[in-house]
Amino acid sequence: MTRLREWDLGTEDFAREAGLVGRILAVEASRHLSSRARRVRTPLEETEGSSLARLVCLVPVLRAGLALLEPFRELLPEASVGHIGIARDEHTLEARIYVERLPGNLADCEVFLLDPMLATGHSSAAALSVLKKAGARPEHLKLVCCVAAPEGVEVLNQEHPGVEILSAALDRKLNERGFILPGLGDFGDRLFGTI
Numbered sequence: 001m002t003r004l005r006e007w008d009l010g011t012e013d014f015a016r017e018a019g020l021v022g023r024i025l026a027v028e029a030s031r032h033l034s035s036r037a038r039r040v041r042t043p044l045e046e047t048e049g050s051s052l053a054r055l056v057c058l059v060p061v062l063r064a065g066l067a068l069l070e071p072f073r074e075l076l077p078e079a080s081v082g083h084i085g086i087a088r089d090e091h092t093l094e095a096r097i098y099v100e101r102l103p104g105n106l107a108d109c110e111v112f113l114l115d116p117m118l119a120t121g122h123s124s125a126a127a128l129s130v131l132k133k134a135g136a137r138p139e140h141l142k143l144v145c146c147v148a149a150p151e152g153v154e155v156l157n158q159e160h161p162g163v164e165i166l167s168a169a170l171d172r173k174l175n176e177r178g179f180i181l182p183g184l185g186d187f188g189d190r191l192f193g194t195i
């Protein structure tokens, strides 16, 4: 996280470090997934193993959430993937959804919403509403981020109580333009070199 925050970290290094954070988040997010017993035959004998009890769906919020998608797929290769595209109005900071492509069985899935920067909370809240409308259950929904601002956490706790938030860092506050302090700047721009 400290490397990710460095102002002069280039695009290639930023993507690599974000991938490392993503792997750690994937392990933490998966820690409490329920499993069921499964017999497995080793070369020597049969023994008790386990597999995931429920389906998993990964939903990156475009663009920044794409940084977390591959690390999560490495750990959960059988997961389905939905996409939500949200643009933030730079003046009102309101969220506008421009892409929504989700699997039809969200009600049966553990859903991980991948949205690296929880700032005002407007876009994550809008994405969670889309997921719930598509059938996802709050108790099986988790928001995964790299940096969260207290303001965003409060908005989500009010608008989506029961949805767990997993964040690599909880920062100090938002500035007047809705950026997280100390934060790391615009995650999507830094990831894709569009600064």
Ligand code: URA
Pocket (backbone or CB within 6 Å): 064, 117, 119, 178, 179, 180, 181, 183, 184, 185, 186, 187, 188
């Ligand atoms: N989105 C970002 O990418 N960075 C912030 O600081 C806030 C929202």
